[in-house]
Amino acid sequence: MRLWPRTIRWQMLAGLVLLEALSILLFAVLLISRQANEVHDRARLRLAHQATSMALQAREALRQQRPGWVGLSVAMMGETPGVRAAKVTDPAGNVLFSSVGEPVEMRLDAAEMAEIPLKHPGQAAVFDFGGTRMESVDAIYTGGDLRGYAWVETDRAWDYEQLNLIRRGTEIFGVIWVLASALLVLLMARAISRPLAVLHRGTRALMVAPDSESSFPLPVTVHNEFGDLIEAFNRMVASIKEQRAGLNNTLSLLDSMLANAPIGLAFFDRSGRFVRVNEVFAGMTGMPLNSHLGRTLPEVVPEAVAGQLEEMVQRVIATGEAVRDLELSGKRGRLNLPWTWLVSAYPVRPQPDEVRWTGLVVLDTTERKRSEEALRRTEKLAATGRLAASIAHEINNPLEAVTNLLYLLNHYCGLDGPALEYASMAELEVKRIAEITQQTLRFYRQSTLPARASMAELLDSILNLYQVRMHTLGIQLAKEYDPALDVFCSAGEVRQVVANLLMNAIDAMPGGGRLQVRARRSRSWATPGQRGVRITVADTGQGMDADVRTRIFEAFFTTKEETGTGLGLWVSHEIILKHHGLVHVRSRTAEGGKGSGTVFQLFFPDNQELASPAVQPVAAQAAV
Ligand SMILES: Nc1ncnc2c1ncn2[C@@H]1O[C@H](COP(=O)(O)OP(=O)(O)OP(=O)(O)O)[C@@H](O)[C@H]1O
Ligand SMILES: [Mg+2]
Secondary structure, three states: OOOOOOHHHHOOOOOHHHHHHHHHHHHHHHHHHHHHHHHHHHHHHHHHHHHHHHHHHHHHHOOOOOOHHHHHHHHHHHHHOOEEEEEEEEEOOHHHHHHHHOOOOOOHHHHHHHHHHHHOOOOOOOEEOOOOOOEEEEEEEEOEEEEEEEEEOHHHHHHHHHHHHHHHHHHHHHHHHHHHHHHHHHHHHHHHHHHHHHHHHHHHHHHOOOOOOOOOOOOOOOHHHHHHHHHHHHHHHHHHHHHHHHHHHHHHHHHHHHHHHEEEEEEEOOOOEEEOOOOOHHHHHHHOOHOOOOHHHHOOOEEEHHHHHHHHHHHHHHHHEEEEEEEEEEEEOOOOOEEEEEEEEEEOOOOEEEEEEEEEEEOOOHHHHHHHHHHHHHHHHHHHHHHHHHHHHHHHHHHHHHHHHHHHHHHHOOOOHHHHHHHHHHHHHHHHHHHHHHHHHHHOOOHHHHEEEEEHHHHHHHHHHHHHHHHHOOOEEEEEEEEEEEEEEEEEHHHHHHHHHHHHHHHHHHOOOEEEEEEEEEEEEOOOOOOEEEEEEEEOOOOOOOOHHOOOOOOOOOOOOOOOOOOOOHHHHHHHHHHOOOOEEEEEEEHHHHEEEEEEEEEEOOOOOOOOOOOOHHHHHHHO
């Protein structure tokens, strides 16, 4: 109901006023109608009595032949309280005497006229004309003759005066009663509505700002059941806050675990849709974190594994049992790099008998696999290096003997011309073998203590190693360096860096090309004034695109699936940094149509303080 008020206070007030108004009205109506009937009856009786008494007085006056007394009696009756007018008429209805002065034409209707003669003297007829007019009439007989009628008209206002008094009294009493009860109700309603308003404010504050400290505890202003209710509410809020704090702690623990765990975590609802993932998982799928929510596995992970993962999730939902350590692998990216995941799925139960979500734990084991693989390869290479060194060492002793023998043979007088030529040729070849064994040994036993090293010697020793391979592939070599150029460095490590660059350059030119190796005095392009040596290795190989170029210094990044470990440039970069050196790469593929190739520029500062004093051998050294 729209008109009905919405607050307790006004509802109580409206209800009370309505109820009281109705009951007072009912009471007044009953009382007043009863009183009105009584007043009416009394007025009829009085009027009848007055008409009869006036008729009797008129009869007596006529009997005593004193008609003047009739007028006197009429005048007296007119003065009686409650009488408006009195008059006496002849039997035809003509006014003979009237208390109001001038005679008034009286007209009785036919029914009245017919009734009047039937009446016996002393039995007045009363006519009620409605409103305030009521009249009574009695016949005047003398000795059986009708001499006229005595008429008395009442002033009903006088009769109703008392009734009005009662009504007015009832009205005043009603208004005072209603006002007093309204006041009482307002006070009572206030006692109820104030604590309710406090509770209402508290509930709203709890909903709008649950963590706000300012609204609680609510003030207890009354000491009754409502006060108890407010206190109970305060206790409930305090306990909710305590629980919420506990819950928040647990949630922040879980959130930080989810965000910082170095494993991919994802949660699915029963229809197999993502409900939550962490950054690591998003990194694995390559999609923004929020884009996962509401999607299914096939929409997010590579097709090759989506089916297996989905089956895992469904199995967990169906059986409620965890599925552990499933190894998945595939290839990704433009470079088709291999990856492996170790996946486990487990049920998440809000109730012991209900599996609502499935959690997926994904461990990216790609790096681990590759390091294991690289380690195996490095181990193999190191073993090969050790084997080569020991063979070189073993060869060295008999070689020394052969060298000595050839020396003796060369100086033996009994040899003729061609034999002497053969002997010196043999001596030259053996010398080459000795050089190769020396280099192999030097590579393995390379002293890593920094020292001043000849650049030409260092570069030559590497180039000699790859000479045959370059020749076979049809690679032209252009060397450009000053034999007197030297630099303070850890020669073995710089050799390793250059050897890596050379190997890469050779790998990039399987169909031949041009390789340029240059070294010269230079200044750092990062720290002006810093002197040192700049080594340039440039090839006309296939080159690299921007994607590859940005990743070449990452460990295990390789585009040579079968043969590369992806460690060459990573190790080289570490060595360059250790020497406080710089590296700069330019490369382009054949796509631009300008001819492909790669240029590596290295800068090694010639500063004894900058160079690291002691450098430990690196495992990858054997790979060179
Ligand atoms: N001169 C070059 N021309 C073209 N690509 C190159 C060149 N040098 C390096 N790269 C690219 O950089 C990648 C990384 O080189 P890096 O030497 O670190 O590893 P790798 O040669 O693949 O393997 P390894 O560990 O056996 O050296 C190579 O796989 C290759 O794609
Ligand atoms: Mg390499």
